[in-house]
Amino acid sequence: MFKPLELFIGQRYTHSRRRNRFISFISFASMLGIMLGVMVLITILSVMNGFEKELRDRILGVVAHVTVSGADNQLSPWSDTLKTLKANPEVLGAAPYTQKQVMLINGNRLRGVIIQGIDPALQPEVSEVNFRLLEGSMEALVPREYGIVLGVEVANNLGVGLGDKVTAIVPQVQVTPAGIMPRVRRFTVVGVHRVGMQEYDGLTAFIHLDDSQRLFRMPDSVSGIRLKLNDLFEAPALTKQLQAQLGKDYKVSDWSKEHGNIFRAVKTERIAMTVILSLVVGVALFNLIASLMMAVNDKQADIAILRTLGMPPGQVMRIFMVQGSIIGIIGTIFGVILGVLFALNVGSIVPFIENTFGFKIFPPNLFYVSEVPSQMYVSDVVKIAILALICSVLVTIYPAWRAAKIQPAESLRYE
Template sequence: MQPYEIFVGLRYTRAKRRNHFISFISVISMAGIALGVAALIVVLSVMNGFQKELRARILGVVSHVQISGPDHVLRQWREVEQRVLQHPGVRAAAPYVLGQGMLTHQGRVQGVVVRGIDPAAEIQVADVGRHMRAGSLEALQPGEFGIVLGIDLARLLGVFPGDKVVLVVPQGMVTPAGVLPRLKQFTVMGVFEVGMYEYDSGFALVHLADAQALFRLGEAVSGVRLKLDDLFAAPRMARELSAALPGDLYVSDWTRQHSNFFRAVEIEKRVMFIILTLIVAVAAFNIVSTLVMVVTDKRADIAILRTMGASPGSITGIFMVQGSLIGVIGTLLGVVGGVLLAWNVDVVVPFIESLFGIQFLAKDVYQISELPSELQSRDVFTIAGVSLALSLLATLYPSFRASRVNPAEALRYE
């Protein structure tokens, strides 16, 4: 593109118009693009924040990689633990026992998932210790039969630290009267809250030795939980460990265990991107009507330029510059506004809530009561690129139409 084409295109953009309606349509197109780009950036940033918050809460209980034995019984777990710790990328390992049961207290009964842990090793592979509302994991001592409950589970049972609960497990005892379920009294040593109802309402932690005795595992465990240097490398590490360990061991990672959560968020992000891109597309294609009217308004100028030797390609370039400038300015305004808003969602949303007396995320309904936001540069560049591409695409037809203006016909009545 020649410099004079850019100069003329910019001059047409700055020049005062005889038809003020054209200027109005240009401003509306620019504002629409800016609004669509800003909305896309803010929405995707909030969804990224939700995904990060969800991942953090899940990993508060779930390890990066989990290795379990056949029928959830792993007898040579110490050898497996030492073997995986030698693998590069594995930061820590902890044994666990997993079982199911029912907790009872003063006539109230709740089904629970019971996990036996070694408190010293557990804090190295999961973040439950950081989410304790009362007590601590270190209060779980072997032989004392202490238990730590999720906060919603404790509320459902109506218990507090120091209260006694009875755990009923399906591994029964054979008696002359038949098979009777095994019962054991535990003392509530603490309460945790990770912010996921699935865990807060149906999860209980006991000491590893107590769980081994309760579920009659002897020295065996259900498996080994691992923490990696890079949590996003979990799928690859799981495949490598699965190939390196005996074939009867099952290796899974956190993305596979909760794939539905993250798949749903990813699908929602894609759908919202498509829907909000349509806003940008509608605004961008307003450029078509703007340039069509500009071409009609500038027919005499186009004819003069053609008679002075300007090629059809040069005329096309002039109006592409003019139309693209609308898209560039609108995109820049949208990017600046969207980035600023995404960075200050935690300030803007409370202000709107206090101003109108509403609450977007009620604490008694949603697990996350504040809108999280994580701005990713990849999203910003993608959105800006799509917006500029749509704006450029919208200039093609009017610019091509301008290049087809016949100078003789345009100047006949001038």
């Protein structure tokens, strides 16, 4: 009895048993649509956030934030440059590297790869490859012992494991008494890594920096220096700063030039999925408008009686706004609850579906990420809930306005 009259009547209209069953069904469908739309939006955005985080951790964990090389992809001398770069307060770590394409052979199997020469002592400062090893260790890369660490797909393709030998053929020739011969070197497999990226697992191998300098005939030079920064998003700005500081004889690039398209694609997909899935809520809101319009037509006699008793049009309008808002609020609340539950348990739900139906949603040979990650942000949940509530209230305005415009005499003429 202490409720405002509009709230009291609006609640009665919402759960009244005497209402037209078809109208009740449309109202229920509207509530269900809002609930499903909110639930799917929260779940999909959490999955997209998880994909973005997983890609960022995998890619930016193993690639350099900034790379400094010479104008001809060779840097010599490089020790002074390394000291200069390490002195920058934005730089967490720096490590030299060499990089060339070679052909690896084991028996009648061969594989083209990119061999990177690294310093095992400095590499952990700029990359997490050391922590992604399935077998062996980077410390086993010792100068002049010609050890090699292969990506897991390279090792499987060549059919080798720890302790096996592979032959590297360098696309450089040397003149011998027997004629012109390609440069060949035997390596011992001392490690196998799995990063989760085709670029590394299927195309990259690591050897010691000293061995690579001998192999590629670069005794006093390297291909460049890799840097890891305090804030990876400051890489573009620092790239411009270093380019101006080092001069035209150096080439400075950052991760956004090599891998930025992947993250831009993820963000674009995230926006596209949000827009598409918002249409589910939009359809539910149109159903809500339709149900309210039919409710107004069904309650014309009630409206006329209330107006005759002295209820002003504004109060009539608020009755139907309350009725529609209750449907939107209930749908949004249940949608948020279910969406949060799904987002927090995607890691358990997806494997269950895959095991039940016997397929992989994201095959590892086609995607960077083979599992469905989820990263739910409270800010996303709040934004979706507030937007759904606002839209639910706004769409009730027109049907409520039509109810307020009903003339009592016209409605009661045939009663």
